[in-house]
Amino acid sequence: MVPGNWILPRRNFESPSLLTSTVAAMRSYIDTSSGSRRTLRGYHQAPRRRAGPTASDNAVSPAFREMLSMLILSARLPSSNPSVEEVAVASREMREEIIPLFRNVAPEIHGGGAYLNEANVDFPEGEWQAAFYGEENYRRLWEIKQKWDPEHVFYATTAVGSEGWTVRGGVSGVKTQNGRLCRV
Numbered sequence: 001m002v003p004g005n006w007i008l009p010r011r012n013f014e015s016p017s018l019l020t021s022t023v024a025a026m027r028s029y030i031d032t033s034s035g036s037r038r039t040l041r042g043y044h045q046a047p048r049r050r051a052g053p054t055a056s057d058n059a060v061s062p063a064f065r066e067m068l069s070m071l072i073l074s075a076r077l078p079s080s081n082p083s084v085e086e087v088a089v090a091s092r093e094m095r096e097e098i099i100p101l102f103r104n105v106a107p108e109i110h111g112g113g114a115y116l117n118e119a120n121v122d123f124p125e126g127e128w129q130a131a132f133y134g135e136e137n138y139r140r141l142w143e144i145k146q147k148w149d150p151e152h153v154f155y156a157t158t159a160v161g162s163e164g165w166t167v168r169g170g171v172s173g174v175k176t177q178n179g180r181l182c183r184v
Helices: 016-031 084-105 128-133 135-148
Strands: 002-009 041-044 067-075 165-168 180-183
Touching: 002 084, 016 084, 067 084, 128 135
Parallel strands: none
Antiparallel strands: 002 067, 041 067, 165 180
């Protein structure tokens, strides 16, 4: 499977209209599985604001401060040994159909987001920064990166500043680290 997730804030469960929209998104995700079986798992947590760091004191995504549930999503592959083209189709399904379904009911500006360690890294350019870090956090982290790593020595697929790099020589439609890492 091609994995993905989306964080749903408390407000999506407290507001009757948002709850209706959230449940409708979950049903749509399951009902439109286009012949492949999808899974829907979730972590349900209720973080509290306790004495200590605030959102501006660390790099934790603001979505974690509002989270009530994190849905674990999947786009199924047709076999245990899929072709690159089949992986590309599943990645496109996650990027263009599944994630937007949940992002629409819980956008980042209203407490939604994605957990980087269990996410699909194939977000469209310009969207993963807000999903994984929160827009304000990302801007601040970018400034810190510029100060302490101005040559951009440290790289990871969705790390702060990685939009300045691309992997060339990989297969089109599949996010890969197999190829040459080049500056954009």
